Amino acid sequence: MLINDSLLYEPKHSIIINDLNNNLFYYFDYDERNAAINMEFQHFHQFYEILILLAPEANHLIEGNSFHLKMGDMVLLPPYCLHKSIYNEGQSSKRLVINFMLPADLFGLPNGYSSLLKPFFDEVPIYRFSQEQKELLYKKLNEIFLYSKQDDYKQSELNELIIHTKFVDFLNTILRFKDQSIYSNTDENQTPTALKMYEVSSYIHSHFDEALSLDFLAARFYLSPYYLSHQFKKITNFTVSNYIQMTRIKHAQHLLITTNHKITDIAVSCGFTSFSQFNRVFKKINHMSPRDYRKNGY
Known part of the structure; x- marks a missing residue:
C-alpha cells in the first residue's frame, strides 16, 4: 500500500x-498510465468521471481545450463530455479514476443529488485545493479504500450502501470547497503555436454543426491555410478535415444513443451536408452503420 500525498494508493x-x-454504479480504478497508451482522439462515456492526478504533471483535453494538470488536481467530467488525458513520456503516471452513475430519483432526493453534481458542470471543471482541503478530501477517499480492503467486504450485503454513503460525503465536500479552487491553467512548456492550435480545436468543438473548412478556419484565426494545416497536424496528430469529421461523428454517436431522433436529422444537426456523406464517414470510423450503432446501444 503506497501513500501519495496522503492518498492511499x-x-x-x-x-x-x-x-x-444498474443505475447505481461505481468503479474506482487505482492504476498507472503512460504516453505509449495515450488515446488517439477524445472519447465520451455515459457516466460521470473524476480523475485525480497522482503524478507530477499531465495534460487533459476537454472538448478540444487543453488544460495543464499538477499533482492532486481533480478533473470532474459529466456524461458525454469529449475528453482525453495526455501523459508525459517516461515514467508511468499514477492516477485515481472514479466512474459512477446515480439515478435521478435515488432515495427520492432528486434535488439533493443535482446539487451534488454541480461542480461537474462548471465552465472549467478542474479543481486545485489547498493542502488542508486535499487532506480532508483524501481522508474520505481513504475510508472507501480501507473499507474495500476488509476481508469480508465482498460478502457484505451493506457494501453498496456504505460505499455510496461515503462517496456522497466526498462529493459534498467538493461542493463545499469548489469556489475556493486555486486552479490556474498555466503550462510553461506549451508554445504559442500549440495554444493557437488548441484554440482552433476548441472552436471546432463549439461550431461542429456549422460549415467548417481549412480555409474558413485559417481566415477566422488569421493564419495561412498551409501553416494551419501543418501545425494542426503536428499538435493534434489529425488533419483539420479529419478532426472536424471525428468531432461530428462523436456528437452523432451521443445522439444515436440518447435520443430517438431520425438518423437523417442527426446527420444534419452534426454538420453533414448529406446523409450519404454521414453514412460513409460514420462507417469508416466505427466500422458499422449508424443504424447498427444505435441498435447495439454502444
Whole structure:
C-alpha cells in the first residue's frame, strides 16, 4: 500500500459496485498510465468521471481545450463530455479514476443529488485545493479504500450502501470547497503555436454543426491555410478535415444513443451536408452503420 500525498494508493486495485446496467454504479480504478497508451482522439462515456492526478504533471483535453494538470488536481467530467488525458513520456503516471452513475430519483432526493453534481458542470471543471482541503478530501477517499480492503467486504450485503454513503460525503465536500479552487491553467512548456492550435480545436468543438473548412478556419484565426494545416497536424496528430469529421461523428454517436431522433436529422444537426456523406464517414470510423450503432446501444 503506497501513500501519495496522503492518498492511499495500490497499483491495479479496483472497487466495483454493480455494472452499467444498474443505475447505481461505481468503479474506482487505482492504476498507472503512460504516453505509449495515450488515446488517439477524445472519447465520451455515459457516466460521470473524476480523475485525480497522482503524478507530477499531465495534460487533459476537454472538448478540444487543453488544460495543464499538477499533482492532486481533480478533473470532474459529466456524461458525454469529449475528453482525453495526455501523459508525459517516461515514467508511468499514477492516477485515481472514479466512474459512477446515480439515478435521478435515488432515495427520492432528486434535488439533493443535482446539487451534488454541480461542480461537474462548471465552465472549467478542474479543481486545485489547498493542502488542508486535499487532506480532508483524501481522508474520505481513504475510508472507501480501507473499507474495500476488509476481508469480508465482498460478502457484505451493506457494501453498496456504505460505499455510496461515503462517496456522497466526498462529493459534498467538493461542493463545499469548489469556489475556493486555486486552479490556474498555466503550462510553461506549451508554445504559442500549440495554444493557437488548441484554440482552433476548441472552436471546432463549439461550431461542429456549422460549415467548417481549412480555409474558413485559417481566415477566422488569421493564419495561412498551409501553416494551419501543418501545425494542426503536428499538435493534434489529425488533419483539420479529419478532426472536424471525428468531432461530428462523436456528437452523432451521443445522439444515436440518447435520443430517438431520425438518423437523417442527426446527420444534419452534426454538420453533414448529406446523409450519404454521414453514412460513409460514420462507417469508416466505427466500422458499422449508424443504424447498427444505435441498435447495439454502444
